[in-house]
Amino acid sequence: MMRILHVAAEGLPFVKSGGLADVIGSLPQELAAKGNDVRVVLPLYRKIACNYHQDFNLAAQYSVSINYREIPVSVWYQQVKSVTYYFVEHQGYFERDALYGYMDDGERFAYFQKAVIEMMNQLDYFPDILHCHDWHTGMIPAMIKETHHYDDRYAHIRHVYTIHNLAYQGNFGPEMLDSCLGLPWSVYDNGNVRFDGGISFMKSGILYADKVTTVSPSYAQEILTPQYGEHLDLVLRLREYDLWGITNGIDLEEWNPKTDPCLPYHFNKVNVKRGKSENKLALQKDMGLQENKDVMMVGVVSRLTWQKGFYLVIEQLSRLCAEPIQIMILGSGEAALEEKMYQLEAGNRGKIAFYRGYNEELAHRVYAASDLFLMPSLFEPCGISQLISMRYGALPLVRETGGLKDTVQPFNEFEKTGNGFSFTNYNSDEMMTVLEYAIHLYYDKKDDWRKLVQNAMNTDVSWEHSANHYMRLYQEVSKQ
Structure with a gap:
């Protein structure tokens, strides 16, 4: 049995803004099922406080130094299945409208990381593996190794650092080193944390962790190049030789079309055609789309950002609108993309529907009703949506990058293999060519389409395989 502590900025079932939350909601539970003592630490955001605080128990109260002042910390905890979740409370730092995007994010997450390090002392809980996620926790290995190396309880900890998205790095002014992080200027002078005239939480995590992981094998290779390395490729x-790429999975209990409480009609591999038709008709009625169970529905559940590739869609609006399909878009993001989606819906009533924002129940329904699921990403570290869509019999159409390349095998019409569709280059004409091929299969090669749907629903998208990889990684790093 290993003691494993995950530290992250978000996690299900408590709070979510992106795929990181899905990982924190599922991976620790899978590791606990393998007999490990697994715990998770999160900030106590307003949303968590409003929905769950009454169920929490107080674990510890103490203080940490931020801006040369002692700032109080309260740590609460709750057991979820086999995992203990801790919550670092500070109303001023965390009980805000959004999770991130504030001018003082560096200070907020310096406080969080310091609180986590002292929490281990207060609770007398020192893990074998301290697994930190993304920039919000990248300074923890540095702070422990630079300022707690004299304490054997901290010194025996092995550090794993996971990059979920290299584009978000936590870059701040160098003055934070002393005032908020309590680190010596030597780590700036020697380049360990220095980046672009300031400091980088992400760079620090990469250099100080014993092992670095990212969320798919292809992305692990891509980020070593200038094209995808976000100016950290030389550091990576x-x-x-310490970089692992481990593909994410999904929670098969939460994402199960046979039992999903969000769906008006349940289905499995046997009755998927009927189930999809019924869910499609229900969604069409609710979203103002023309009610037709036989039309191909293309689903999108995504942040509407440059990374997700939706400028390719905008380049091909006239061709898209001429195709015999319906499009259901759920998401929010860049104002220019949102405005285009509104215009697209307004000019194609009954054919295209756009829901701005995120609605969990609606997301489940879009997966269940869609025949094809569009993910034309410029880059994608792993991607969760393509795994969910396959589980629900919606064939993913993706660009061959990162985790999309690793998890979606394009249809081979001769061998009848594959579980979706893909295109290679970031090019809207290529995307449309593959989309038109998928439309042709849907309407004219129904046996091939049924075979593809069965292949997709038979794809193993669970955490089991990935958790085994993490266990091998933990065992390897423990021997160092």
Whole structure:
């Protein structure tokens, strides 16, 4: 049995803004099922406080130094299935309208990381593996190794750092080193945390962790290149032999079309055609789309950002609108993309529907009603949506990048293999060519389409395989 502590900025079932939350909601539970003592630490955001605080128990109260002042910390906890979740409370820092995007994010997450390090002392709980996620926790390995190395309880901890998205790095002014992080200027002078005239939480995590992981094998290779390395490719190449790519899975209990409480009609691999038709008709009625169970529905559940590739869609609006399909879009993001989606819906009433924002129940319904699921990403570290869509019999159409390339095998019409569709280059004409091929299969090669749907629903998208990889990684790093 290993003691494993995950530290992250968000996690299900408590709070979510992106795929990181899905990982924190599922991976610790899978590791606990393998007999490990697994715990998770999160900030106590307003949404968590409003929905769950009454169920929490107080674990510890203490203080940490931020801006040369002692700032109080309260840590609460709750057991969820086999995992203990801790919550670092500070109303001023965390009980805000959004999770991130504030001018003082560096200070907020410096406080969070310091609170986590002292929490281990207060609770007398020192894990074998301290697994930190993304920039919000990247300074923890540095702070422990630079300022707690004299304490054997901290010194025996092995550090794993996971990059979920290299584009978000936590870059701040160098003055934070002393005032908020309590680190010596030597780590700036020697380049360990220095980046672009300031400091980088992400760079620090990469250099100080014992092992670095990212969320798919292809993305692990891509980020070693200038094209995808976000100016950290040289740093990552220094750690190339300690860099693992492990693909994410999904929670098969939450994402199950046979039992999903969000769906008006349940289905499985046997009755998927009927189930999809019924869910499609219900969604069409509710979203103002023309009610037709036989039309191909293309689903999108995504942040509407440049990374997700939706400028390719905008380049091909006239061709898209001429195709015999319906499009259901759920998401929010860049104002320019949102405005285009509104215009698209207004000009194609009954054919295209756009829901701005995120609605969990509606997301489940879009997966269940869609025949094809569109993910034309410029880059995608792993991607969760393509795994969910396959589980619900919606064939993913993706660009071959990162985790999309690793998890979606394009249809081979001769061998009848594959579980979706893909295109290679970031090019809207390529995307449309593949989309038109998928439309042709849907309407004219129904046996091939049924075979593809069965292949997709038979794809193993669970955490079991990934958790085994993490266990091998933990065992390897424990021997160092």
